[in-house]
Amino acid sequence: DTEVTQTPKHLVMGMTNKKSLKCEQHMGHRAMYWYKQKAKKPPELMFVYSYEKLSINESVPSRFSPECPNSSLLNLHLHALQPEDSALYLCASSQPPGPPYFGAGTRLSVL
């Protein structure tokens, strides 16, 4: 199984809502990542978890809160988002020296 599963595929939320994005992998990878991709732009790294510990936070606003409950799951909790946060959110996992595997993403629209 070389799949990274992200749910939901699409999400529409208001600026006062709280929602969560979920990511799951069963490849035994110990590194997991969140990337944000705006339309017609490359993906940008947000967070990295290594062995279930947050190792990198690329200066992401606190309205995005990551969580790694176990080695297979990665969540991204969203609260008080702004319309400019609308984007494709991509999850990935890897086990060095192998390449990263990406999920299909969650398309988020903030109204």
Place this chain on the structure above:
Amino acid sequence: GIQVEQSPPDLILQEGANSTLRCNFSDSVNNLQWFHQNPWGQLINLFYIPSGTKQNGRLSATTVATERYSLLYISSSQTTDSGVYFCAVPYQTGANNLFFGTGTRLTVIP
């Protein structure tokens, strides 16, 4: 910080044509990867190629690390090759914390 520029930004090909995509990077890297993002957003790793040449079917890639560029060759293009091609380099040595290039959007028409 590192700069990763790709060219051309857009490319339209007739099915069956060949193409070369280029990735220039500003600093020395020990890891360069090529990805294909399909029209639905799925990113697939094509090559991990810090140096030298690799081939996988109709695709091949060459990285000349000393001159800070990499090339992706697509031969006999098919409509399923359409999408955006990204090269990416790591923020840190030995890591998969990737900084993506500007991308090349490829459209293959039948």
